[in-house]
Amino acid sequence: MDFFEIGTFHYMNNKLYCEHKAVEEIIEEVGTPAYIYSKKHFADQYRTFDEAFKDVKHAIFFAAKANFNLNVLKTFADLGAGIDVNSAGELYRAMKIGVDPSRIILSGVGKTAAEIKLALEHNIKLIKAESFEELLLINKVAGEANTVAHVALRINPNVDPKTHPYISTGLAENKFGIDASEAENVYLEGLKLENVMLTGLDMHIGSQITTIAPYAEAIGKMAELFKKIKSKGVPLQHFDVGGGMGVRYKNENLFLPSDLAEAVKDVLKDLNCEIMFEPGRYLTANGGILVAEVLYTKKNREKNFIIVDASMTELIRPSLYSAYHHVQPIKLTSRKDIKADIVGPVCESGDFLAKNRTIQECVQGDKLAVMTAGAYGMVMSSNYNGRRRPPEVLVDGDKFYVIRSRESFEHMLWDEELIK
Numbered sequence: 001m002d003f004f005e006i007g008t009f010h011y012m013n014n015k016l017y018c019e020h021k022a023v024e025e026i027i028e029e030v031g032t033p034a035y036i037y038s039k040k041h042f043a044d045q046y047r048t049f050d051e052a053f054k055d056v057k058h059a060i061f062f063a064a065k066a067n068f069n070l071n072v073l074k075t076f077a078d079l080g081a082g083i084d085v086n087s088a089g090e091l092y093r094a095m096k097i098g099v100d101p102s103r104i105i106l107s108g109v110g111k112t113a114a115e116i117k118l119a120l121e122h123n124i125k126l127i128k129a130e131s132f133e134e135l136l137l138i139n140k141v142a143g144e145a146n147t148v149a150h151v152a153l154r155i156n157p158n159v160d161p162k163t164h165p166y167i168s169t170g171l172a173e174n175k176f177g178i179d180a181s182e183a184e185n186v187y188l189e190g191l192k193l194e195n196v197m198l199t200g201l202d203m204h205i206g207s208q209i210t211t212i213a214p215y216a217e218a219i220g221k222m223a224e225l226f227k228k229i230k231s232k233g234v235p236l237q238h239f240d241v242g243g244g245m246g247v248r249y250k251n252e253n254l255f256l257p258s259d260l261a262e263a264v265k266d267v268l269k270d271l272n273c274e275i276m277f278e279p280g281r282y283l284t285a286n287g288g289i290l291v292a293e294v295l296y297t298k299k300n301r302e303k304n305f306i307i308v309d310a311s312m313t314e315l316i317r318p319s320l321y322s323a324y325h326h327v328q329p330i331k332l333t334s335r336k337d338i339k340a341d342i343v344g345p346v347c348e349s350g351d352f353l354a355k356n357r358t359i360q361e362c363v364q365g366d367k368l369a370v371m372t373a374g375a376y377g378m379v380m381s382s383n384y385n386g387r388r389r390p391p392e393v394l395v396d397g398d399k400f401y402v403i404r405s406r407e408s409f410e411h412m413l414w415d416e417e418l419i420k
């Protein structure tokens with residue numbers, strides 16, 4: 001069995017550690033399933049990204065959708081990041097950690113009037129608009145609030161990011177952004193609106209992108225557009241590259257932030273404005289694992305199954321995108337390898353964490369770590385089958401903090417009432 005060591009997750013004396021803490025010790029206290037995050041990995045990733053673009057005037061906005069635990073948001077805010085939020089709920093979270101609203105930006109393909117109003121009340125840095133109708137609504141809501149909204153238009157550059165179709169966003173067939181051929185018109189129409197100021201141009205072509213070429217192509221196209229729009233009198237001050245940088249789940253060949261910077265920095269510098277980034281996965285994915293306990297093992301005429309106490313309700317990525325996550329024991333033994341499906345207790349055939357995986361033979365009570373679970377893990381969890389959300393733990397050196405407790409039954413029912 002191959003095992004995966006990445007970031008601060010490593011084996012010492014055959015035991016999996018997060019930073020200086022044995023995962024086993026954490027699990028003894030919090031039980032399974034549970035998410036465990038490494039603060040150091042988050043900080044290392046942030047600094048690597050920030051450092052790569054040091055020659056470009058830039059700002060990093062952590063995409064809260066990747067992992068919105070308050071303590072994770074706070075970790076990035078303390079490092080100097082802003083927060084990219086996608087809804088009123090994420091805005092509420094960002095406000096809760098006390099980050100200055102001038103470091104919050106609001107994204108999203110279908111924002112409601114109430115969300116726009118809330119963003120204006122908090123006086124955040126920027127609201128994105130993804131259609132002309134949305135721009136009109138922002139103008140109306142800002143007018144009612146007697147204010148002028150700073151807006152960036154998200155333009156769809158029609159570039160193939162070569163990633164999973166469900167997480168590709170920058171193709172003309174995707175719902176996101178304003179078609180590049182419409183952009184100039186929308187900007188010029190926008191100039192006539194009294195309660196919006198069009199200060200930015202935004203793109204985001206997709207997620208888990210593993211090659212530089214799609215970025216270079218999209219940035220090139222959008223930079224030309226930026227200059228053209230600016231020359232027509234639109235007061236553009238920021239160019240937002242979005243997020244999307246891929247991470248290692250398996251054996252992907254990846255580029256580094258410094259490689260990306262090298263490839264695009266001249267084009268970006270030439271724009272003479274603030275360059276914004278919205279990484280999510282790059283900052284958190286390999287800083288998190290989901291730990292599960294083996295409940296049963298069984299064999300039928302086709303396969304071996306390892307049934308664990310985590311499922312698609314804790315981590316939906318394998319079921320939803322057939323995503324690969326490495327799964328490995330938190331204690332390595334000399335038992336032989338077998339091939340097995342690692343599955344959860346949920347009543348769906350699509351409920352699996354790994355298929356046909358070579359793994360050391362397991363016995364009841366073993367604990368398995370599902371790796372690379374720090375992005376789009378807990379945030380996509382659900383209560384399906386009446387399952388309670390797992391706790392989240394943040395490790396810092398040799399200490400750990402329970403940053404979200406396991407959901408209780410009362411918790412799950414607090415907003416339901418029987419009709420009297």
Ligand code: LLP
Pocket residue numbers: 063065066084107108167204206207208242243244245278279280281282317321375376
């Ligand atoms: N900015 C915008 C406007 C976005 O829509 C996204 C992600 C990001 C930034 C951050 O992208 P990242 O750096 O994390 O790739 N649930 C899927 C990923 C969906 C990504 C949605 N948008 C998954 O588990 O793979």
